[in-house]
Every structure is written in structure tokens, then in C-alpha cells.
Amino acid sequence: SFGEDDDEDAMNNSFEFESSEYPPTEEIYGSQAGQTAWKSTGAKFRDPRLVSASPSGQIILGVLDEALVAESGGPLLGLVKRSNVASTKIQRRPTFLEQIVIASPGDPAAKLSEVLSFQLNYPNKSLTLSTQPMISSSDASSSFDLIDLRPLGDFVEHYACRVEEVVFDGVAYNSQTLSSREGAKRKGVGRRKKRDIVAVFDSGLSGCLLIEPFYDRLVEGEGLDPSKFASVEVRIKPCARERGGNKKMGSSKRSRTQGESSDTPICTISSSKDSNRLFYVDPISLDWFDDEESAPFVIVLGQTFLSQGCLTCDIDDRRAAFHTCVADD
Numbered sequence: 001s002f003g004e005d006d007d008e009d010a011m012n013n014s015f016e017f018e019s020s021e022y023p024p025t026e027e028i029y030g031s032q033a034g035q036t037a038w039k040s041t042g043a044k045f046r047d048p049r050l051v052s053a054s055p056s057g058q059i060i061l062g063v064l065d066e067a068l069v070a071e072s073g074g075p076l077l078g079l080v081k082r083s084n085v086a087s088t089k090i091q092r093r094p095t096f097l098e099q100i101v102i103a104s105p106g107d108p109a110a111k112l113s114e115v116l117s118f119q120l121n122y123p124n125k126s127l128t129l130s131t132q133p134m135i136s137s138s139d140a141s142s143s144f145d146l147i148d149l150r151p152l153g154d155f156v157e158h159y160a161c162r163v164e165e166v167v168f169d170g171v172a173y174n175s176q177t178l179s180s181r182e183g184a185k186r187k188g189v190g191r192r193k194k195r196d197i198v199a200v201f202d203s204g205l206s207g208c209l210l211i212e213p214f215y216d217r218l219v220e221g222e223g224l225d226p227s228k229f230a231s232v233e234v235r236i237k238p239c240a241r242e243r244g245g246n247k248k249m250g251s252s253k254r255s256r257t258q259g260e261s262s263d264t265p266i267c268t269i270s271s272s273k274d275s276n277r278l279f280y281v282d283p284i285s286l287d288w289f290d291d292e293e294s295a296p297f298v299i300v301l302g303q304t305f306l307s308q309g310c311l312t313c314d315i316d317d318r319r320a321a322f323h324t325c326v327a328d329d
Helices: 066-072 137-142 175-180 212-222
Strands: 025-029 032-042 050-052 058-064 100-102 117-121 126-130 143-145 160-162 165-168 171-173 197-201 208-211 231-236 267-272 281-284 297-301 309-314 319-324
Touching: 025 058, 025 066, 032 066, 058 066, 100 126, 137 143, 137 319, 143 160, 208 212, 212 281, 212 297, 231 297
Parallel strands: 197 297, 208 281
Antiparallel strands: 025 032, 032 058, 050 100, 117 126, 117 309, 143 319, 160 197, 165 171, 165 231, 208 297, 231 267, 309 319
16 A cells, blocks of 8 residues: 555655667557657565566566656556557557566565555545455445456456446436437438447546547537536446456346346446536547447546545456545544
């Protein structure tokens, strides 16, 4: 856990960036394109149990150019653990969570374990990494399944979930209502396949982004101007499986069975202009999917949502939980 009370001496170390085996890549943050240099460096963390998995003690970090730093607001350290080994869209680079392990306290010879879960507690300004799942049965009302978008072409395993409904300024939309009229407007084409709505959690984003087909659908099909939305609420069904399941986008979907109540508890994540100064809604072009015609409608949730509480992700179990909270005294 990284908090404000940790030993500051551990952070007063400087390390030189060295060339690595990985050449620079072109990256896009928001609408800004730029170069990222992949450098090798030593690393030391406030918690001594967190160490590099490499015998050399080095890790590979992406160093942004000035244009990307200006757009992002500063250096970025991602929490996505896995990339898509089959993808040809990007030049693969090691992720941060692939390169670090956790040792038992006070026992340097103890077995080193990979990170299996993390928790971002915004009110407490803390990041907790764990070798065990962190979501318990007491989190049932706020936990939900994560899905893997890589079978659809995504080049990394983003932390994503299916959305039951998304509410813009008090009006609810779901995948059925958004898809029902889309095909009818295309001459000679019948009703198109229903497109799921998927939320992606992005701790490096300030506001809220809608993938361009989703944004355009709201503009052209509903007559809305998403840039003027004053509030957004995302409604997610709670976990529908036992721990350890493997939910992939494109695998069999959970649908409401006959007799199942429509009043199943829903996990809600929301933000608005009135409640959070980081709130905004913009479109974004994403090249994640192989088939853009059937790809899900993606809504990206940034700090305007996450800053209100605590996000926990059990990475290997593909399960997450979110609940609002306040800072500890």
C-alpha cells in the first residue's frame, strides 16, 4: 500500500535512464500523438516488499515526449497487466505489473509472488497491490464481472465491464434501445445486431469519453449533444458467477432468465457537473476492435467517477468492485 505516511527516504533516490532493447513507439494520448522512448532503469518503492522481477533489479518504463506530457499532465504508470500477444496493432512492451513482484516482509529468501489484484482508494490517495484476491463476500452489492475485450481485437486487457444501462441527464439507454432503430436508417439493411455497452475504467483520464460510434449514435439517432450532458450514471449488474470464472467479450452472455426479477440490485457509478469539477463528456477514436460495425459502444470512466470512492480489481478472477467512500481520519 502506498500512502502519505510511508517512509519518504525511500522516494529520495535518483536513477538514470538507460537504453533498452525496445525502440521508440508512436503513442496517442487523447487527441495528441507523440513518441514514447522505452528506457531501462532501477526502481525503489516506498514498500520494500515490492521489487523488480528481473535479477538485475531493472524495469522498463515508457518515457513520454514533451507533447504527450503536456497532454497527459505528467508521467503515466499504467495498471493494465496483460497485453494481447496475438495483436499486430502495436509493438508489444512489458507492462509495469508484469515486471514487479511482491516478497514476504522480513524474508528476502521468501517466494516472490506476482500481483493478482489492486485497489485504488482515491479519498485516501493510496494504491494497494496484493498477491491475493481482495474482493470479499461483503462486497457482493458493489462487485461485478470484468470482461476481456482482446478476443474482439483489443491490444491489451483493459479493465472493462458490461453495462446494463447508462443514464444521460436522467434518461436511461441500454444496448437494445440504442440498436433497435440503427439498422432501419440504413437503406436496404435490416435491423443490425445489438451492440453491447461496455464501461472501461481509466485512472489516467480526468473526465468521460464515448467511443465515436457511440457518440455519433447519440447525436444522429437520439438528437442529443453529449458535450452538453450535465450528468452520467452507469448501471452495472452484480457478479453472475463464482470466483475464478473467465468472462470474455464474445463468449456466452448472461441474460435475464424467465421469472428473474428486473429489480436485481444494480451497482451504480455516477458523476455530474454539479458534483465534480473534472466532469466532461467528449468523443474519442479507438482502434481497439477488428470489426467496427459490431464492436461494443464504449464509455470510458475517468477520475470524475473514480475520485469519489474506491476501485478494486481482482485481475485473474476478472472481478471488480466500486463503492463511494470518504478519507480515513
